[in-house]
Amino acid sequence: MTETLALYPLRRALISVSDKTGLIDLARSLASRGVELLSTGGSAGMLREAGLEVTDVADVTGFPEMMDGRVKTLHPKVHGGLLALRDDAGHVAAMNEHDITPIDLLIVNLYPFEETVAKGADYDTCIENIDIGGPAMIRAAAKNHRFVSVVTDTEDYAALLEELDEHDGQTTYAFRQKLALNAYARTGAYDAAVSAWMTGALGQEAPRRRVFGGTLAQTLRYGENPHQKAGFYRDGSSRPGVASATQVQGKELSYNNINDTDAAFELVSEFLPGNGPACAIIKHANPCGVARGETLREAYMRAFDCDRTSAFGGIIALNEALNAETAEEIAQIFTEVIIAPGADEKAREILAKKKNLRLLLTDGLADPLTAGLMVKQVSGGFLVQDKDSGHIDMDDLRVVTKRAPSDKEMADLLFAWKVAKHVKSNAIVYVKDGATVGVGAGQMSRVDSCRIAARKSHDMAEALGLAEPLTKGSVVASDAFFPFADGLLTAAEAGATAVIQPGGSMRDQDVIDAADDAGLAMVMTRMRHFRH
Structure with a gap:
């Protein structure tokens, strides 16, 4: 990269934005620097109303905007102006032959597709909010960042003007590289949003290709540990x-x-x-x-x-x-x-x-019944699954013991089941009177989770000056079936009187018999809640 190419002046800008935040101030600043303004549709109208001189893209291409605005910038005089290599004699000759003028700055933000989906718009409305010309121009300008600056976020307007002030109306190659990176990330995230929406709209459970996008919300000091770099990204969801x-x-x-x-x-x-x-x-x-x-x-x-x-x-x-x-x-x-x-x-x-x-x-709660996607990186790929929005009510429960739970026990069982869904497996949750009194999480053995939860309950009772462990008279939830009766008997020894678990073990009958012998009531959900 020569010094001549490292700095490149802005003489002509094409502006076509959906989000018009800061547009007038930016355009005035560009015009004051002698930059010629090209624009389309509503952007051009807004600039004219502000008293700025602007050329319609239709006057450059010789074609009017058509098909309800679907076709307006898809033309060689636009893309040639963005893609032409200024130091290539063949490209320069082609521009001269076909009356193509270079475009040095592209300012585009895309149709609000993500916002349209978030509002719950119907299928046809979402389709109409898929931008075509915008991504095509952005990709063209970003590819030719040796010469062209491309701005896709209103947050970058100030940085652009600072760059022009610092370099006498020119941009550096490093600055254009950064803009190009932002541009490709934006179109990538946009296409990811379209793909994700269409996957859901068509009911595709496992599409051939999966793409995800997000916008940086915060650069974090580090990840789980100080030696790990990390960032926090928003995916555009409206979920509280x-x-x-x-x-x-x-x-x-x-x-x-x-x-x-x-x-x-x-x-x-x-x-x-x-x-x-x-x-x-x-x-x-x-x-x-x-x-x-x-x-x-x-x-x-x-x-x-x-x-x-x-x-x-x-x-x-x-x-x-x-x-x-x-x-x-x-x-x-x-x-x-x-x-x-x-x-x-x-x-x-x-x-x-x-x-x-x-x-x-948060101004609201998250809907526990609404499924989203969960993504986990593994070596060489990633796992994708629906969020665990599984839910049970009284009609889903099957009493399998001689004794059925009392109304009070049943209320606590349902409470414990909701909590167990959010505990790392193997999960054991003791509940009494609508409050957890012991939690065992993340153990390799289910019986160990039962013991740990009971031990913590005993320790807490001592700290509170109580004579009996908190688990005395409690109920217990298990996120997956008891493979043997030992875990259930440990819960009974801790003072539990009723049990909720999915069932499905080869030894279910052994566990049921053990519950009957211990005088426990037990219900099965036929739904498990592993959480890894």
Whole structure:
């Protein structure tokens, strides 16, 4: 790359934007630098209304916009102006022969396809919002970044003008390279959004090719550990959660904060606020306490009393707007993040004293029944599956023991089942009176999860000054079947009186017989919730 090519002046710009944020100011700044403006449709009209001199692309191509605007920039005089190599004699000769003038700057942002899909538009409306000419021009300009600058994001307008100021109306090769990278990432993400939408619209469970795109929300200090680089990207989904939340206060979220906060919010969203306040406390992506209460404060305190040790430095998710009395209690210990649909002013004032605590407000809960995609990288590829939106109700349950659960036991069983769905396998969850009292997570043996949960319950009872373990009189949920009766008997020894599990083991009858012998009630869901 010679010095001559490293810097290249802007003489002519083509502007065609859907999002017109900052357009007038940008165009005025370009015009003041002597840059000729070309434009299309609504962009051209807006520039003229602002008193700027602008040439219609139709006047350059000799063809009017047609077919409801579907065809306007797909023409050799546009693409030749973008693609021509200025230092190639053959290209220059072709431009001269066909009256093609170079285009040095392309400013394009695309039809709002992602926004259209997010609004729930019908199939035909989504199709009409697929941009064709825009991506074609962007790709052409990006390919020819030796000479052409291409801007696809309104966020880059200021950087462009700073570059022109710094280099006397010219752009550097390094700057054009960066713009080209952004441009190809934008068209890639756009095509990914179209592909993902069409995959869903056509009901394709495993399309031949999968593509994903996102927009950088935050460059993270590091990943799970300081030696790992990381970034946080938004996928454009309208689903309430950590990606769409407003951070009211606190330090920047870390990689682990984001991961754990997502786990907490997805769990608490299982509990609709119409059925009462609920709180979930998460540590390392696993629940260490989940509860309902008559008040939000009570829900938090009952969740906290499941495992106070693990709750220290945890993530708290609430299914209702945070109030002052709950904020006062939470402020008593160190908490990394609170995420909730809202927070009243008094609660915000209380938490403002905790400068490092992050408060995130989502303006809603996530729908636990809505499936999305989960993607996991493996060596040489990636796994894609639907989000676990599996749900059961009373009609799905099968009582398999001689004794059926009481109404109180059944309510706790359903509560425990919702929590077990969000615990790493092998998952065991003890619940009593609408609150977890023991959680065993991520063990290689299911019986070990039963023992660990019971042991933590015993330790917490001692800390609270109680004579009996919290699991006495509880129910227990298992995310997958008991392969042997030992896990179930461990739960019975801990004081559990009823069990919910999927069933499906070759030894189901042995487990049922053991439950009957122990006087346990047991229901089977015929649905498991492995979480790895």
